Amino acid sequence: MPASTPKTTKRELKKERIELRVAASAKELIQRAMSVSGLTAGDLAYEGARRVLDEHQRMVLTGADRDAFLDAVASRPEPTAKLVAALRRHHDIMG
Numbered sequence: 001m002p003a004s005t006p007k008t009t010k011r012e013l014k015k016e017r018i019e020l021r022v023a024a025s026a027k028e029l030i031q032r033a034m035s036v037s038g039l040t041a042g043d044l045a046y047e048g049a050r051r052v053l054d055e056h057q058r059m060v061l062t063g064a065d066r067d068a069f070l071d072a073v074a075s076r077p078e079p080t081a082k083l084v085a086a087l088r089r090h091h092d093i094m095g
Helices: 024-037 041-057 063-074 081-094
Strands: none
16 A cells, blocks of 8 residues: 655745734733644734624624614515616616
């Protein structure tokens, strides 16, 4: 049997640099997170930034907001005369 070759993943080279000034308490928190996670400070910053962007792109509704949204979707109103007229104009213009 031929020896299997290990799978290699192409990783982006880390060439860019960010320098930060933080409070002592923030530095301690970051160092503790590095210690328990095994991640570097840069990897922690990347994961935190990715999480912030993920949350920004996703809308989570809870409680009354969720119920109001679901009610609006379930019981959608009939289109108004103005909306029907606007759609007809759009269809006439755009084809």
